[in-house]
Amino acid sequence: MTASVISAESIPGTGRAARGAIELRQVSKHYGDVVAVDELDLTVQPGEFVTLLGPSGSGKTTTMMMVAGFEDHSAGTVLIDGKPVDSLPPRDRNLGVVFQNYALFPHMSALENVEFALRMRKVPREERRQRAEEALDRVGLGKMGGRKPRQLSGGQQQRVALARALVFNPAALLLDEPMAALDKRLREQMQEEIKTLQKGLGISVLFVTHDQDEAMAMSDRIVVMRDGKIVQSGAPEEVYNHPLTDWVASFLGDTNLIPCTIVERNGEEAVVDLGGLGLAKVRDRGASGENYAVSIRPEHLKFRTRASAGNGCAATLVSSTNLGATVRHRLTAGGHELQLRELSSDRGAGIRPDEELWVGWDADKAQLLVLES
Ligand SMILES: Nc1ncnc2c1ncn2[C@@H]1O[C@H](COP(=O)(O)OP(=O)(O)O)[C@@H](O)[C@H]1O
Ligand SMILES: [Mg+2]
Structure with missing residues (x-):
C-alpha cells in the first residue's frame, strides 16, 4: 500500500491496452570527436518502464534528446510504434517529455502551462480547459491550477510538468532525471506516484537516472550505460544479482x-x-x-x-x-x-x-x- 496522492482508481482510462513502443536501431551521436552515443540498439515495449542508468556523461540525455527529436542523430533510426520518426519535429512524435531543465513558463499559471501543450496541438479552447483540468487532477493538483510556478513547491512544479506531458495523451513518456532537484522523501513519493500513474495508464516510459536505487525501485528493465554504450540490460534483480562485469557490479551498489x-x-x-x-x-x-x-x-x-x-x-x-x-x-x-x-x-x-x-x-x-x- 502506498500513501500517494495519485491512485489508480482516480485515473480515467485505467485498464487501457498497453501502448507506445520506442525503438532505436544502431543510433549514434557524434559531437566533433566526442562519441556521445555509440550504435545503440534499444527497444521499449508497449507499457514497459525502461530506465537508462549510468554515470554522468554516459550518453543518457543525448539518447533521450534524439528520441524526443530535440537533437538530430548522426546515424541510425528511431521508430515510434513501428514508424520511423527521424524527419518528424518533436511536436509530431506524440511523446510526453519531462526533462530536469525543461522548465514551466513562469508567467503562466499551472493550468495555462498544461493547456499550452494542447494549444500547440491546435485543440479547441473549450476542450483544452477541460482536459488540462483533468490532467492536473490526475497529478493531485486540481485545486492549484491558478497558481504561478513560483507559488508552487519543487515537487508540485514537477507534477505540473508531468500533467503537461500527459495531457495530449502521448504514445509514451520520456522522463530525464525528473526528480533530481527534489529531496529524498519527496523523490521517493514521486517515484511511487509516477509508477502508479504509468501502470494505470498502461503507457510506456523511457526514464533516465544516475541513481541506482531509483532505477531499482521503478523499472521493469534497467539498461546500464557507459561511454555511450549499453553494457548490460535486464530486470532490476537480474542486473543487481548477476552483473557481468566488476564495473556494473560496483555501479549498482x-x-x-x-x-x-x-x-x-x-x-x-x-x-x-x-x-x-x-x-x-x-x-x-x-x-x-x-x-x-x-x-x-x-x-x-x-x-x-x-x-x-x-x-x-x-x-x-x-x-x-x-x-x-x-x-x-x-x-x-x-x-x-x-x-x-x-x-x-x-x-x-x-x-x-x-x-x-x-x-x-x-x-x-x-x-x-x-x-x-
Ligand atoms: N551539445 C554538446 N556538445 C558537445 N558535447 C556534448 C554535447 N552534449 C553532450 N555532449 C557530450 O556527450 C557525452 C554524453 O553526454 P550526456 O548525454 O549529457 O550524458 P548523461 O546524460 O549520461 O550525463 C558527454 O561526453 C558530453 O560531454
Ligand atoms: Mg543527463
Whole structure:
C-alpha cells in the first residue's frame, strides 16, 4: 500500500491496452570527436518502464534528446510504434517529455502551462480547459491550477510538468532525471506516484537516472550505460544479482570483488579458485574476458559457525560501523578485505563469542564476472 496522492482508481482510462513502443536501431551521436552515443540498439515495449542508468556523461540525455527529436542523430533510426520518426519535429512524435531543465513558463499559471501543450496541438479552447483540468487532477493538483510556478513547491512544479506531458495523451513518456532537484522523501513519493500513474495508464516510459536505487525501485528493465554504450540490460534483480562485469557490479551498489581463476564451467554454475578463500561453486552468466572475479554483495556475506556447511573462511573483524538501519563490518579473510552488512536488529546474530569468527555465503549469492579494471 502506498500513501500517494495519485491512485489508480482516480485515473480515467485505467485498464487501457498497453501502448507506445520506442525503438532505436544502431543510433549514434557524434559531437566533433566526442562519441556521445555509440550504435545503440534499444527497444521499449508497449507499457514497459525502461530506465537508462549510468554515470554522468554516459550518453543518457543525448539518447533521450534524439528520441524526443530535440537533437538530430548522426546515424541510425528511431521508430515510434513501428514508424520511423527521424524527419518528424518533436511536436509530431506524440511523446510526453519531462526533462530536469525543461522548465514551466513562469508567467503562466499551472493550468495555462498544461493547456499550452494542447494549444500547440491546435485543440479547441473549450476542450483544452477541460482536459488540462483533468490532467492536473490526475497529478493531485486540481485545486492549484491558478497558481504561478513560483507559488508552487519543487515537487508540485514537477507534477505540473508531468500533467503537461500527459495531457495530449502521448504514445509514451520520456522522463530525464525528473526528480533530481527534489529531496529524498519527496523523490521517493514521486517515484511511487509516477509508477502508479504509468501502470494505470498502461503507457510506456523511457526514464533516465544516475541513481541506482531509483532505477531499482521503478523499472521493469534497467539498461546500464557507459561511454555511450549499453553494457548490460535486464530486470532490476537480474542486473543487481548477476552483473557481468566488476564495473556494473560496483555501479549498482557495494560489493566484494574477489579475484579468481576458473576451474570448471557448467552452464549456470562454475567452480572457481578464490586463492586464500579456497574453491567455491558460483553462479555463471557466461561473461567472458581475460581476468575474472567473484562478486558477493555485503548483505550476502554472513557470520557463521565453522561447523555450518558451505562456502566460508575464518575471518578477523577490523571495524564495525552503525549506519542506522544496517551495520557495516570490515573484515579480513583469506588475505582479502571484505565488507559484511547486516540489519542493526540482527547485529552479531551469527557470532559465537567462544568460537573462531567465520564468514560464509550461499553458493547462489556469489556471481562470476569479468574483471575490467
Ligand atoms: N551539445 C554538446 N556538445 C558537445 N558535447 C556534448 C554535447 N552534449 C553532450 N555532449 C557530450 O556527450 C557525452 C554524453 O553526454 P550526456 O548525454 O549529457 O550524458 P548523461 O546524460 O549520461 O550525463 C558527454 O561526453 C558530453 O560531454
Ligand atoms: Mg543527463
